Amino acid sequence: MRFPGYESLAYDYVGPAAEREEAAKTALRRWLARSSSTESFRAAHGFFDGPGQLRQAEVQRLLEEQNQRSVRLRE
Secondary structure (H helix, E strand, O other), X not given: OOOOOOOOOOOOOOOOHHHHHHHHHHHHHHHHHOOOOOHHHHHHHOOEOOOOOXXXXXXXXXXXXXXXXXOOOOO
């Protein structure tokens, strides 16, 4: 699923950290540049406050809780 305005955003979940960080920064820049973001989008995702500003502390908390262990699948 892609949100409008982000269809062309490339993100490789297992790519190099630098590329993932740059993609995240690009997505944030796009979000901040969009003044027409809908209230329903913001409310549904909880990462943005009423005026549409990113809740940085909430994002940071989730990143710190993220499980970064490697997973090896035997096929």
